[in-house]
Amino acid sequence: MHELETVAFEGGGRVGAAIGAITRHIRDHDLVPGDRLPSEAALSRELNVSRTVVREAFRSLAAMRIIEIANGRRATVAEIDHGAMALMIEHGVLTHQISVQQVYDVRRTIESRIAALAALRRTEAEAAELVAIAVAMRAAANAPEVLMERDLAFHDVLARASRNPLFGLIVGALKAITRQTWSIGWRSRATDADRERMLLHHEELARGVAEGDPARAVRAMGAHFDESIKALVAAGMS
Amino acid sequence: MHELETVAFEGGGRVGAAIGAITRHIRDHDLVPGDRLPSEAALSRELNVSRTVVREAFRSLAAMRIIEIANGRRATVAEIDHGAMALMIEHGVLTHQISVQQVYDVRRTIESRIAALAALRRTEAEAAELVAIAVAMRAAANAPEVLMERDLAFHDVLARASRNPLFGLIVGALKAITRQTWSIGWRSRATDADRERMLLHHEELARGVAEGDPARAVRAMGAHFDESIKALVAAGMS
DNA sequence: GCCTCTAACCTGTCTGACAGGTCGAGGGGG
DNA sequence: CCCCCTCGACCTGTCAGACAGGTTAGAGGC
Numbered sequence: 050m051h052e053l054e055t056v057a058f059e060g061g062g063r064v065g066a067a068i069g070a071i072t073r074h075i076r077d078h079d080l081v082p083g084d085r086l087p088s089e090a091a092l093s094r095e096l097n098v099s100r101t102v103v104r105e106a107f108r109s110l111a112a113m114r115i116i117e118i119a120n121g122r123r124a125t126v127a128e129i130d131h132g133a134m135a136l137m138i139e140h141g142v143l144t145h146q147i148s149v150q151q152v153y154d155v156r157r158t159i160e161s162r163i164a165a166l167a168a169l170r171r172t173e174a175e176a177a178e179l180v181a182i183a184v185a186m187r188a189a190a191n192a193p194e195v196l197m198e199r200d201l202a203f204h205d206v207l208a209r210a211s212r213n214p215l216f217g218l219i220v221g222a223l224k225a226i227t228r229q230t231w232s233i234g235w236r237s238r239a240t241d242a243d244r245e246r247m248l249l250h251h252e253e254l255a256r257g258v259a260e261g262d263p264a265r266a267v268r269a270m271g272a273h274f275d276e277s278i279k280a281l282v283a284a285g286m287s
Numbered sequence: 288m289h290e291l292e293t294v295a296f297e298g299g300g301r302v303g304a305a306i307g308a309i310t311r312h313i314r315d316h317d318l319v320p321g322d323r324l325p326s327e328a329a330l331s332r333e334l335n336v337s338r339t340v341v342r343e344a345f346r347s348l349a350a351m352r353i354i355e356i357a358n359g360r361r362a363t364v365a366e367i368d369h370g371a372m373a374l375m376i377e378h379g380v381l382t383h384q385i386s387v388q389q390v391y392d393v394r395r396t397i398e399s400r401i402a403a404l405a406a407l408r409r410t411e412a413e414a415a416e417l418v419a420i421a422v423a424m425r426a427a428a429n430a431p432e433v434l435m436e437r438d439l440a441f442h443d444v445l446a447r448a449s450r451n452p453l454f455g456l457i458v459g460a461l462k463a464i465t466r467q468t469w470s471i472g473w474r475s476r477a478t479d480a481d482r483e484r485m486l487l488h489h490e491e492l493a494r495g496v497a498e499g500d501p502a503r504a505v506r507a508m509g510a511h512f513d514e515s516i517k518a519l520v521a522a523g524m525s
Numbered sequence: 526g527c528c529t530c531t532a533a534c535c536t537g538t539c540t541g542a543c544a545g546g547t548c549g550a551g552g553g554g555g
Numbered sequence: 556c557c558c559c560c561t562c563g564a565c566c567t568g569t570c571a572g573a574c575a576g577g578t579t580a581g582a583g584g585c
Binding site for chain 1: 300349352375
């Protein structure tokens, strides 16, 4: 990897400058997740600002999960995490800037690629896990809450098997929306045949990934999302 | 749209609780971008916490671009914006949690879908804009800095033409990485033929979108990214 | 009715203080 | 000699009060 430069985000105030200084510190010292940052007092001395300013800068970075803060402990560099991104996207949906259907279109796009990559890169353990979850989903066919959690777990494993954490990050961020709309889609799957098809798609997907057949996996994922989106639209989800 | 519930993110402290209260306020009052929030003093009275706590909560939300804060003005609900997401992803790359290649794989996936959607949904004005930018790119073939900006503008227009702001959001977030690696890819396009192909791909893409031919647009986008990624790998980009 | 200007309001930053959590250096016990 | 426990230094979380500087709504003049 070559040199990268942090984007200038320092919007005017001293807090922005402090944020810049801290991210620069991370970059210049080539810190990795878990590494500790200077204390608030040390930074406030170094930057010639009050502790208030440093604290607000820390809070900002913690909100983006760039660093982690906790009482008594020094702030540390954080691992990427979808929590903040989920909040941002959720806010977009809540304020009518993004529709649920648009979220599903993005998810469909991403998950299709994930399916292909997973078919090519999954470990044996992941293949077995996917098949097991698909079986477990059928067993929970009459318990929507449980079924949803297994559905989400299925897609988590899939994302992990794609060997690209950015896919996992995005899917994880969209999961919050999924969780809130899942039951609507399920209820609108009126007939047993509809529900059976959903289970079959997951089984087919698991098999495609297990057998290392990307085309098959992508086809199953596409079919799954086509039905999901159709179900949401049928339920009147804008 | 049906009822959605904000994810519980209130990690322990009062600041987390304040964040929850503010997001709940936005949701309960169905606020949209531009609407004003209560003042810090009002919130601190209402929540029985000090202004410090409210301020840190505001900073956190501002970092995620959920609200906007400025001196003298009341905080307002913000429009979705890729700035925060860009910072998060950049941090992931800087701390070696995500590779540049992985970023490009995600971009390729997203942009291919964008190309298809843009071909179906673009306005006439956008079609003309894309063709114009493609022409302008050729004119800047010997000025890498200018060429890059036009390249980025091209993809921005494309994202807008997809009529799905979430695609624009993600592409915008990845743009920071793109900006920092673009010149590496360009330099590694050793021959004039390589560089010519890149221009041709953009022209072909613009034409595919203009003529409403999704398959053609997707094909051109795929070819473009295949070359871009090849160029980055050739340059030793991890 | 429109414009101007001011006073009230609001945010940005600083200071000092204290409660409570964390962690490592030493000392005591096995 | 090693392990465990304790304690003190260090650090973060929250509060209160203060003041500078920006913003805005409304009073008052034209």
